[in-house]
Each structure stands twice: as structure tokens, then as C-alpha cells.
Amino acid sequence: MGPWDVEQVLGLAPDPASAKAAQAQARTTKWSETGSSERAVWGLCQGSGKQPYQTAVDLTGPAYKCSCPSRKFPCKHALGLLLRWATGEVGPGDEPEWVKSWVDQRAARPERKPGEVADPIAAQQRASRRADRVSAGMAELASWLDDQVRQGLGGFDQRAYSELSRLAARMVDAQAPGVAGAVRRAAGVVGRGHGWPGELLEELSLIHLTVAAHGRLADLPPSLADTVQSRIGWTVETARVLAEGEKVEDDWLVLGRVIEPDERLTVRRLWLRGATTGRLGLILTFAAAGRPLDPLPARPGEYVPGELSYYPGVLPMRALLTQTAPRLPAPRPTGFTAQQALASYVESVAADPWNERWPLVLQDVRPARYGEGWALVDANGDGLEILPGYFDPWKLLAVSGGDPLTVAGEWNRAGFRPMTCWHGERPVIL
Amino acid sequence: MRGWDGLVSSALLGTDRRPAHFEELPEHIQERLGDGGLLDAAALATVYKRAGRKPLRDLGPLPAAPGQDRPLPRPVAIRRLAAMLGGFQSTALGEWLRAADARGWDVPPEHLPALADFARNRAEYRPLVVRAAGRRASWLADLNPEWRFLHAAVAESNNPELWTHGNALQRRTWLRMSRQQNPAAALEALREVWPTESAATRADFLGLLADGLSQQDEEFLESALDDRSKEVRRIAARLLARVQGSQYGERMAQRMWSHLVVSQGVLAVDLPKRLSAAMERDGIDSQNPEGIGKRAWWFLQIVAATPLSVMDLGWLELPVEGCAPEVLQAAWAEAAVREGSVEWARELLRANASTGSRSPAELLRVLPPEEWVRAVPALREHMDLAELVGGLPVPWPASLGSMILDQLAKVGTARGWARLASIAARAVPADVLNHPITREPAGEEDTWRRRLVETLIFRREMYEELS
Numbered sequence: 001m002g003p004w005d006v007e008q009v010l011g012l013a014p015d016p017a018s019a020k021a022a023q024a025q026a027r028t029t030k031w032s033e034t035g036s037s038e039r040a041v042w043g044l045c046q047g048s049g050k051q052p053y054q055t056a057v058d059l060t061g062p063a064y065k066c067s068c069p070s071r072k073f074p075c076k077h078a079l080g081l082l083l084r085w086a087t088g089e090v091g092p093g094d095e096p097e098w099v100k101s102w103v104d105q106r107a108a109r110p111e112r113k114p115g116e117v118a119d120p121i122a123a124q125q126r127a128s129r130r131a132d133r134v135s136a137g138m139a140e141l142a143s144w145l146d147d148q149v150r151q152g153l154g155g156f157d158q159r160a161y162s163e164l165s166r167l168a169a170r171m172v173d174a175q176a177p178g179v180a181g182a183v184r185r186a187a188g189v190v191g192r193g194h195g196w197p198g199e200l201l202e203e204l205s206l207i208h209l210t211v212a213a214h215g216r217l218a219d220l221p222p223s224l225a226d227t228v229q230s231r232i233g234w235t236v237e238t239a240r241v242l243a244e245g246e247k248v249e250d251d252w253l254v255l256g257r258v259i260e261p262d263e264r265l266t267v268r269r270l271w272l273r274g275a276t277t278g279r280l281g282l283i284l285t286f287a288a289a290g291r292p293l294d295p296l297p298a299r300p301g302e303y304v305p306g307e308l309s310y311y312p313g314v315l316p317m318r319a320l321l322t323q324t325a326p327r328l329p330a331p332r333p334t335g336f337t338a339q340q341a342l343a344s345y346v347e348s349v350a351a352d353p354w355n356e357r358w359p360l361v362l363q364d365v366r367p368a369r370y371g372e373g374w375a376l377v378d379a380n381g382d383g384l385e386i387l388p389g390y391f392d393p394w395k396l397l398a399v400s401g402g403d404p405l406t407v408a409g410e411w412n413r414a415g416f417r418p419m420t421c422w423h424g425e426r427p428v429i430l
Numbered sequence: 431m432r433g434w435d436g437l438v439s440s441a442l443l444g445t446d447r448r449p450a451h452f453e454e455l456p457e458h459i460q461e462r463l464g465d466g467g468l469l470d471a472a473a474l475a476t477v478y479k480r481a482g483r484k485p486l487r488d489l490g491p492l493p494a495a496p497g498q499d500r501p502l503p504r505p506v507a508i509r510r511l512a513a514m515l516g517g518f519q520s521t522a523l524g525e526w527l528r529a530a531d532a533r534g535w536d537v538p539p540e541h542l543p544a545l546a547d548f549a550r551n552r553a554e555y556r557p558l559v560v561r562a563a564g565r566r567a568s569w570l571a572d573l574n575p576e577w578r579f580l581h582a583a584v585a586e587s588n589n590p591e592l593w594t595h596g597n598a599l600q601r602r603t604w605l606r607m608s609r610q611q612n613p614a615a616a617l618e619a620l621r622e623v624w625p626t627e628s629a630a631t632r633a634d635f636l637g638l639l640a641d642g643l644s645q646q647d648e649e650f651l652e653s654a655l656d657d658r659s660k661e662v663r664r665i666a667a668r669l670l671a672r673v674q675g676s677q678y679g680e681r682m683a684q685r686m687w688s689h690l691v692v693s694q695g696v697l698a699v700d701l702p703k704r705l706s707a708a709m710e711r712d713g714i715d716s717q718n719p720e721g722i723g724k725r726a727w728w729f730l731q732i733v734a735a736t737p738l739s740v741m742d743l744g745w746l747e748l749p750v751e752g753c754a755p756e757v758l759q760a761a762w763a764e765a766a767v768r769e770g771s772v773e774w775a776r777e778l779l780r781a782n783a784s785t786g787s788r789s790p791a792e793l794l795r796v797l798p799p800e801e802w803v804r805a806v807p808a809l810r811e812h813m814d815l816a817e818l819v820g821g822l823p824v825p826w827p828a829s830l831g832s833m834i835l836d837q838l839a840k841v842g843t844a845r846g847w848a849r850l851a852s853i854a855a856r857a858v859p860a861d862v863l864n865h866p867i868t869r870e871p872a873g874e875e876d877t878w879r880r881r882l883v884e885t886l887i888f889r890r891e892m893y894e895e896l897s
Binding site: 006007023024027028029030046047048086087088089145146148149150151152153154197198201202204205206208209212338339342345346349350353366367368369370375377381382383384385394395397398399400401402403413423426428430 | 434435437438440441442443444445446447467468469470472473475476477480481483484485486487488489490491492493494495502505506509510512513516518519538539540542543565566569570573574868871872874876880883884887888891
């Protein structure tokens, strides 16, 4: 585990005053006997008292320990220590006894496995009740969709948003949150731009596809049935994924990450590619809005040696990562031309028609203006549009300086969203 | 895609009114559709469309920025730069950029947008960011109009196109560079366009002649004294006062002599009673500031614009009649700063003369830096040390830096020293950053002393990382 970013550390502060106090702590000269290991950072901080405070951070939590009397958690000493570590001012060292015993004790503490069930029979009953509810919801959705196409979407402009929102809420009640999300997305399309009826039809047709697939779940190949279930919103417990999911061991190159803050939930998508297997993986991390996300297992452009356990599905992407060794530097990855990149996306859609996001590494691409926005053009002159709107292109442009470069990003049908690019051999987080 | 629009219009109007037709859809879709309805067809068509997406063609990639990159400093130095751009000790940013440039390092290009934004409203950082951006400077300026100032680099090529067809900033930069390389040619270029420029541009460009000023400029400056714009006239007079052996200096000397007589060890002053048109033409300001009478003000300006060569250092010792001695002292201080006269500055400081609206620090600046340390103790008795050294250019010579830090090391954490400490933290040069004060305990409290030590250590580490 290597140093985090300064912003990442400041993100752990319980309030702005703590962040400021922590920066002051980090700058002082009163730190001594600091050190860091793969799992912890520690040091002594001379406070106003005679005895220096013992400060330690368990990086796996992260969890904090400090002998100061502060009620803030984490306290300014712990944050200051992490800041020094983040700016490279804490060197590696052997854990002293007071650190080692604390971290060992934490590691030994049994963790309640997520998804572990106490009463299998009750659980089965719950599952079957839910299945009934989902089926009822799907039936309702099917007849609603049929009504819409018979009566026409033309009047939708006025009534659509409220109607679709109500429908989305009904799908949440039906314990089909995946479909509820799709319906909400469809509601967002209505009235937006001239082409909205076409886009709305696309969205509704894919919801229809989910509903239709649900109707013949038993006839589908098992992996496709799993994909349909996950589209509807059945989640697979992490314990089951770890126990039964497909396992792939590799050095996983971190292609990049996309963080999407939302009103209630921050989502982080971390995309991985196996160095030897070439397999792709997606690690999803969630945090309540305003709360920090777990630290990354490695920076974009580095390897995480470890094992992925894939969630079931016809296009295994989402996975859980079990890290087996410290992160490693990685060379610049090989990538695709625009043609090859689109072809790889087509293959994914052929397997999973609902697939929306696809990680791509583009090789030897140069920036070009495209309308109001930007595109990346490969050596053959083929280009992919950069996602218009919210992506800030300047870092990428500055690194390129007009020279061809390798860029990893996330593709969806609105465009390519760059995550990481390589300045020579050096990965740059965008 | 064929047939898609038909599906959309059926969906819009409703299949009750307009039944969907599938014959126009591609064969592959029709084959798979079987007896499916509109939504089935739309789902197939949607996936078909998404899978059939083609790359964009006929895009012109941006041209490559010409030139060579320099190597990057160590990752630990880059992390410090990122932290400063994130708001941590960001006042040391300029120093980091200067030090990195001097040691031949490039700035990692991903930080250039943040640096350009930082320098956009901070003109003093602009040349540093232009250097840091290297071959990418004008390339980035072309991409983002907010970073146009990065074009300054282009002028280094001395392309005359920039002077004739460039924007205001490019022309200004071209003129400034050209003046440094060949003052006469720059004057000629300015003379050619002079009649057609706006008053604001004339004033701006005229001010650039301050660099490389000589007698060759005199004729042009004289003509500018009759300019339509008051600001241009004012700048022309200010510049003429700095041209050695000029007619202007001659005129001022004559005016002085008609109001000043040295006789029998006394400086006898007869203040001017009115301001002539010729005096106003030479830039004498009629309106006196607060604290000085009109006639004394006119006289002060005359003496201040008179060449020091016609005066005598010995006058400093003589009694003055006819006006307050401070009027003459302030005028000499003004003249000493204007001419950069080390002798006059030294004597005025030694005599503890009035410096009028100027700070004694401005006289101190005229002295060679190695003399500062000797001049400071005497001046301290009459003025605040922080105010005195705060006006000196940074970095200070090592002798002054050590002296100030020695002083601060002795005074504990007394409040009154906070301002000096915050000036010294930034102004002491790199070779005294290892001063003993950085190894003494600075205490737990958030005092100026702790901030000083933190900043000194921060800067010391910064230099170590960039070495």
C-alpha cells in the first residue's frame, strides 16, 4: 500500500477546521520516530504535554489510534501524520511494538461476513416472496409499456416525467431497483433535444427486453439469466461471489477510475485489466454522499497482484478483488485503434445487449476538435468522440501537446471518457 | 438506420392509429423479429444501431507543439508541486518554478492547466508559467483564449508579424523584447506606428522605452511632451528626466538655479511664485498633495528632475533658508532613486534625510546588496525594521538573511516581530535556509515563530528535492 493523495487524506477530515489543523500539524517539526509499513503509518507527536502523543493509522480500515485527548475522529495528529506520509515525508520502517500489537489485534478481530445469513429457511421464504413481488412488478410494467405504444408516446411531453417517476417508485416497491433505475433514466430523456422520441423508444425497448427476458428466465442459458436478474436488481451477496464466483488470478493493471457523486450516494468505478489473462474487471465502491470512499488498492497505471472473484453473468465484469501482494509499477499498456475499440464494444453488446459502459485503452491517439468538443484520432485517421459536457479536457490536451499518446477511458454511447493517459511511461490521472 | 424513423413515428402516434411496419428494417432484424411487436423490433434495432457505430472520419488532429521536452524532477518534487497547487504553502510556488527552471527541469504537463489558471490573474507568475510550459506554451494559448498570455513565448522568435498583426499582448511583448535586443530599432518601430495608436496604447508602449533608455530617445520623447494625452506627456517627462545630458535636464537645472543660490555656506531658496506653461509642459504637476504647499511642491519637483551632477553632495550639510530643509531632502531622495545614484543614496541615508513620499527602503535598494546589512542597523533606529526590509527585492543577500534570522532567533515569540518573520520566511535566500533557528523547538502554539520555521523547512526541502 503506497501513499494516498493529499486530497484523499483531507477528505477523511470530520470537518473543515480539522483539515486546516491537520495541515498545520503536518508542517511542524515536532514529529519523531515516524515510519510506515504496508498496512500502517505511525509516529510520535510532541504535544503540549511532556509525553508525546502516539499516533497510528491502520491503512486497511482506515482506522485511527492516537493518545491525544481530542474528541475529533480522526484527530488532527492522525490526519497530519497521513499528510506527511502522502507528501513522502514518512519513510518505510519496522512497526514498533505498540503499533504492531494494535494492528494485529484489529486484523484478528472477526469480521461479520456481509450477506451471511443466520436462518436459511427464513431467507428462502424471503427470497420467494420477493420473486413473487418482482413477477407482479414485471407484469405491471409489461402492460404499461404495451399501453404506451398503443396509445402513442406523443402526449408524453407533458405527462411523462411524473408518470415515469411514479412507475419507477412502483418498481422500487416491487423490489426491482435495477429496472426502476432504467425507468428513471428513460424519464430523463423526455423532452431533451429534438431527438428525444427516438431516444425514449431506445430506452423503453431495452426495458421491454428485460421484462420479456424475465418472462422466460427458465429457458435462458444460466449466465444470461444471471445477467437479466442483475438488470432487474437482484444483488448477489459478496459472500456468495467470493465463494462461488469465477476466480482469476493475475497482476491487475488499474486502467483508471470514474467517480460519480450523487445526492445520496457516491459511486466509484475502478477498471482493471489482467496483465497475462487480458481479462477486464470492474470494482464498484459506494459511499454515502460526503463520506470518503475506501482508498484505491493502487494508483491508476499500477498493478495490483491479486484474485478477482466475478459476479455471475454472461459478460463477467463486476468483481471483488482480493489483493495478494503489494502494488507494483507497470509499463504503459498496449491499446487499440478506434476500429478495434469499437469492435470490442460490439462483442460485449453481443453478449449483453444492456451493456452500457466499456473500458478501452486507445493507442497512439491525438486530440482533435470535434464540434464544440473534442475527439481522439488514431494513426489511421479514425476518431472517437470525447464525452461532451462534464469532462475537463485540459490535462489530457496539455500532456499530449499534439503528440500521439495512450489513453485509457470508459466508453458509452455518448462518448469516450478519459480516465488515465500516459506521458511517455508515466501514468497521469485525469 | 433504415426503418427506424418509421418505428419512432408509430410509437409517437400509437400503434392503434399507425400500426408499425417492419418491412423497411434491415433483413437481419426482420429474420429475428418473428411475430414480435413494435417494442421487440425497437429493441433489436437499438442494439443493431449501437453495434453498428462507426468511428468518426475526417478529423484534423491538432498540430504537434514543436521543440523538445526537458527531464522531469523526482516524484517527491512533483508531489510537492501538486500539494502547492492544491493550496498547501502555495506562496512558495513561484520559488519552486524558478528553482526547477534553473536546474533544467520541466513541469509535468498535466499541471500546466492549473498553473495557467493560477497565473491568469497574477501577472507576476506569468513569465514563470511561460517558462514552465516550454514548448507547450503557445500551443496551449491557441487552445484556450483564457491562457492567451502564454503567447509571450512566441515573441521570443522576434517575428515582426507579431508587431504588425499580433494582438495587444503579443505586440507589447514583441516591443519589450525588441527593446532589449536593439533599442534603436524598437524606437524606430514605435515611431512608425505612433500616430495611429490609441492614447492608452501610446502610453503603454512609451513606458516600455524605460528599458535601454539613451540620448537617442531624447528627440522622440521631447515631441511626446506635446502629445494629446496627458498620461503620455507625464510618462515622456518621467523618462526624459532619466536621460543623461538631455535638454530637459538642462532646462530643469536652469529653473533650479533661478530659485536656489549657494552663498556663504547657506542654501538660499526663493520658491517659485507661479507655474509657467513651459514648466507644465515638462511635467511639473500643478496640484500639490496634502502636507506640502503649492510653491514648495513645484520647487521640489524641479529639483527632483534636475541632474544630480549639477549639485554637490556637500549641500546635505548646509543650512537651508527659504523653505523647509525636508523639501530639498525629499527632492534629492527622489533624484537619487531616479538616477540610481549610490553616493547620494548612501549619504542621504547616513544623514537620516527625509525621503518625502518615498520609503527609506527605496534608497536602500539603490545601494549594492552587500551594503544593506551595514546600513540596516542605523536605519532601524528611525523606522520599523519590517517596513525597511520589506521593500527590498528578494531573495536577500545571505548576509542580510542571516542577520534577520539571528535577530528573530533571539526574540522568542514576542508579538511585535510577526510581520518581520513573515517577510523573512519568504525573503531569505536558499543558502541560509539551514539556519540554526530551524533546529530549535518552535513550540506547540501557532506562533509566528512556528510558521517561520515551517516555511523555512518547507523551502529547504523543496530545494533538496529539486537538486
